[in-house]
Amino acid sequence: MSFASSQIERRIPNLLRHCTFEQLKQIHGFLLSSSLARHPALPSLCIRRAAELGETEHAELIFFSGDPPHILHWNALIRGCFQSGHYKKALNLFDWMSQRGQTPNEFTYSDVFASCGALEEYGMGKKAHCRSMKDGFDLIPLVAISLFNLYAESSSLADAKKIFDGFLMKSVGLWNKMMSFYVRIGDILSARKLFDEMAVKDTVSWNTMLSGCVRVKQVERAKNLFQKMPERNVFSYTVMVGALADAGDLIGARRLFDEIPEGNVASWNCMLSAYTQSGRFKQALDLFLQMQSIVIQPDGFTFVSALSACAHLGDLKTGKWIHLHLIQNWLTFGAIVGTALMEMYAKCGDIDSAFRVFIKTSKKDVFCWNVMIKSLATHGRANAALQLFASMRNEKLQLNDFTLMGVLFACSHGGLVEDGRRIFESMERELKMKPRMEHYGCLIDLLCRAGRVEEAYEMVKQMPHKPDVLVWGALLGGCREGNETALAEKVMKRIDEVDGNGSGAYAKYVCGFESVG
Template structure:
């Protein structure tokens, strides 16, 4: 009878519900099967497979000393914590095992290593690795596989002082020592080499693989594509026994990245079947290379073929609309993208930028407000948009609101905020914002930030203070800073300083026409027409031409 009952319980446990589990628990107690470690360990293990550990922990804590001292019981709990968390409990139980006279084995170690990975306790994981070597379980496939994955996941920042590929060397050693290496394991190793740009090692491994699948071929093609070795990628592509949509899309990206859009389009047109990623690859390639009309035309073709666009499609097409100033097409994309509160933040940000670029800053702000979860890039776009459209005070209010949300500004945020202060005459606010960069956010100002601050001072006639800042800043002035100083000279009418600034600027051998045009205008505004003509003449001598201004709006 006990044997039959044990068999029935063993068959029922894998498919029972949580409610049935409690009934089985009652049955185990009433039939005195609690001391049967084999059946009870199966039961305990099943309790851990419902996503929580409270019931399992309760049962474990009520077990007698003899039963709870069994390795199979501890392994069931360690496995449960490794799957459900908290992962610290998995490590704690592992640490407690020696105190109970229990020795971990090949079933224990994989779950402990996986918990170390989840917690990012890689130092602890390496110490567990040492224990594994001492105990002789390194040859176990499950143990070796968990160690292999740990070293693959280990970030390059771990163990400062080691070369960035040292962690990969550990993984490779474990890989080489494994007795059983399925094709998936080979692909993981190749993929990691590709990710760090070591295509040579990836190819060496690829060449000695006992068998390859389509993932193996695609990984190598991607590796060559990322390294700009299109000929190598093409050679492998031609040799592939079978190709899928990923293979074709990788080749599209490879040729597009080397500016050969014609061949990329040829691959796109030739591929037997396309998915949304294929379309996105070609559409985004056109947009990145300034072929904005072609990008929009291909999107229209995508629509006509009934392919549903995704967020990445919308971002690329909106970028094309922004650069073309095509507000009507941008509105159409807005309609297609649907409810922004449900949309990805990248689409909302792209829409905000599109409306701003096309001159409708009010609509850009309305879109920004509706975006659910905004990231720092999203805030940067609206701050810059308001600043560019002369709404400097609003831009600074948004900047301050961003800080109140707890989101940390980056150097692009400060560039936009300082630009707003410069163009809005907000001198005091500009100083406060500039000083807060390093003081509050540990962001060291770059030359662009100094340029904005100098431009702000020059626009407000504080030329002397601007010159002092130029002398004190830890950078050599660039043409933008000299241009800002010239603009300040124009405001104050300081012709003598303007000549000095131009002399300094020309030492840079710049081809920027703005420096000479500004100097010419300064002389002209003072009625010095001969000097103004001389400044223009210098442009001709240096063969510098001024491009005619234009707008996409």
């Protein structure tokens, strides 16, 4: 081989790693017109690159141009199919290897086990494992790691642990992965045992153990670990902030949040979410506005928290400012931000703007539709809510309990008795949904508001659920409106029977019957 040819041969692998499909065809043509095509390594790189580019037909064309295909060609096509997401084809090729009498090697098995994991074909993975043992490849680190990942993903932790124990040399990454699998299933004792056995720990090791303690609500252990950590990063702080907030220690969470050396959007979202979930909406909004003064780009979750705070505070001015100045392109965030915007406008009294946001939101999920139906009902637009419900059914969307709650609420507040009864009766007959206590409560409230108290009482007696204080309270309210004193006395006796926390007394007071009997 000449010096020039040698130089070209050394350059081709690098060219193939970055080439386009058109360039690939030119390189392959050059190989065919020269003696380089006779060596299996370069054609195998062409096969792999073609498969990576999604051009599996061309990859197969190159594959079959050699007779018989070399093991490098088999591995290249299987690897290319795996990397381009054609997992089933990769496994079919593996089966075909056996039929053609070709023996797999460690590189084959590595990609086969990875493909089995991607397809969740764990039975096929076990069969391939048996074959790798027969061929003597199962103890090779590359194969063993792929097997370890396969069994861990399939929740066969006993098999994963067996393979893990078989490694003579374990990297920190392998220890961390085994520990994270235990954390994932909530087995913190096993995770801690591994953690204590580790000769060398890195930040990931500490963070994995920390998140495990937080996951099972072991806040004190998490605090102790956090204090002992030789090095903390933003993930460590964020996990601990969330743990303190979940435990109700908002002051401690905020103090720790302020200590984060370089926070990111995840840490800010954690603190914002802690405030909104605990009802500290003013603090949440103040924190969001503080976030605008530093160089951190908010994401969809940031805006959801901020808009939720505006909604609960009735702060339409700030909500509009966020919409118009910070998230003009809110459509790019999808349904989650669109729904938050819609709910903010509705709760702040601007139902028309809420509906405009709803119309513009693309790829609406069922939660988005449910919020709009409930918002229209709350604002006295029962007919519009029913029209929206009809649109959901026409579009064959998957309705849920909250959809029916919203539409029954609309009927109740709009006085649409017959519509409400028809929708309620359709739940089991057409929608295959069993009405819950809350659905019965909405229907009973609807009947009471329409003055049909006796009918509502019969409905309560026929319910498959034991009525709670809220159901009896709705009926008691109907008694007040219809001046049904005798029935009210019966209802109050039932309230006293089911009242466990004093809410029955409150229900009677609200309905104006606290002195009856």
